[in-house]
Amino acid sequence: MELRQLRYFVAVAEELNFGRAATRLRIAGPSLSQQIKSLERDLGVRLFERDRRTVALTAYGETLLPQTRALLEQADALRRTARGFAAxxxxxxxxxxxxxxxxxxxxxxxxxxxxxxxxxxxxxxxxxxxxxxxxxxxxxxxxxxxxxxxxxxxxxGADRLFAVSSGDESAVRARDTVVLVDADTEAWASWNIYAVEFARATGATVERIEDHGITGPAYFDHVRRLGRPVVTSPKRDTTPLPRGFVRRAVIDPVPVWTWAxxxxxxxxxxxxxxxxxxxxxxxxxxxxxxxxxxxxxxxxxxxxx
Structure with a gap:
């Protein structure tokens, strides 16, 4: 027996209609019916008499309804108290x-x-x-x-990474991109792991650098030097995009960086x-x-x- 099943019981008892109760609870009608049957099995009594047209509380249902309401109110009060502690x-x-x-x-x-x-x-x-x-x-x-x-x-959350290059804004295949890997493994450990695996999986080129140019002006210097689309890292960078540079979607496949x-x-x-x-x-x-x-x-x- 679960609290949500008790809430379902109260909703059906108040509506005396499974369709209206399901709409109120925002669940599918068949699922609501199954949950009520499961609750009845757990309790060992029938809560409703129902046929194709009508739904009515049994004597057991009439007796258990006020107790169920009181139990749900206690559960809500407990939740409110816990939230107060948490806050x-x-x-x-x-x-x-x-x-x-x-x-x-x-x-x-x-x-x-x-x-x-x-x-x-x-x-x-x-x-x-x-x-x-x-x-x-x-x-x-x-x-x-x-x-x-x-x-x-x-x-x-998640970021879909893109590439930067000069020229048009058309999408670029992953295998035609470059990923930068920095020598500072303390500052860029996670990115380096991601970039190397991405290159191995897609055929992208790894370019090893030593100037922390994963972001900022140094990143754009590497884009100029390499003359190829360079994948951006997920690190937020406020450096304006230089004139003549464009952001390009990376496809086949799309690199995704997840945030946990x-x-x-x-x-x-x-x-x-x-x-x-x-x-x-x-x-x-x-x-x-x-x-x-x-x-x-x-x-x-x-x-x-």
Missing amino acids: SEPVRLGYVSWRPSDLAERVSGVAQLLVDTWVMPSHTQAARVADGSIDLAICWVRATDLAEQSLAGQLL LVSRQGEARPAVLAAVEALTRDVKLDLEPGVCWLPADDPFRSYQA
């Missing part, structure tokens, strides 16, 4: 270069979110969650990273759990199989199924 507890969140623009609004009334001002690489932010320095991190991680550091990751909301496995703090639920609720990733590319160890590859 008073600070939750520290770190990020790399991107965070949702409505971050504060999503957790308003659920948790007191403290956004850490230290913008660090993905692997560093994940490690800070693991050692307890922060509670949550928005970063790029591999399934291996999560397992080795006893972390959990939920999808928060990382927390500790077994996290029990109500505020942290409430923040995770609020931030990741209804987040979806539409990845067409065979069209989009993710690294083999990306924890969200199953979204392509």
Whole structure:
């Protein structure tokens, strides 16, 4: 027996019509009927007498309805109390270069979110969650990273990467692009891993650099020097696009960079759990199989199924 089944019971009892109750609950009619039957099996009594035209409460249903309403009200009160506790507890969140623009609004009334001002690489932010320095991190991680550091990751967003070159704005095939890999493996560890695997999987060219030119003016200098489309990293860059340069979609396949909301496995703090639920609720990733590319160890590859 689940609370949602009890809510279904109350809705049908109030509407005395499965169709109207299903519309009110925003579920399919057959699913509602199955859930009511399951509840009746769990309780061992029939709650409704129904035929093709009418629905009526049985004597058992009449007796259980007020008790069910009281139980649901207790559950709602418990949830409100827990949310009140959560809202008073600070939750520290770190990020790399991107965070949702409505971050504060999503957790308003659920948790007191403290956004850490230290913008660090993905692997560093994940490690800070693991050692307890922060509670949550928005970063790029591999399934291996999560397992080795006893972390959990939920999808928060995704970027479709593009390329920059001079000339026309037509789409460019992945195999005809260049990816930059920097010698500073501490600052660019996650990007380097992604870029090298992308090149191996698609035939793109790896260009090794030593000037942190993954972003900024140095990036555009490399585009000029190479004379080929160079894939951009997901790091947000405010440097204006130089005259004569264009952004070009990358296809066959489309490189996708995922952002995970990382927390500790077994996290029990109500505020942290409430923040995770609020931030990741209804987040979806539409990845067409065979069209989009993710690294083999990306924890969200199953979204392509």
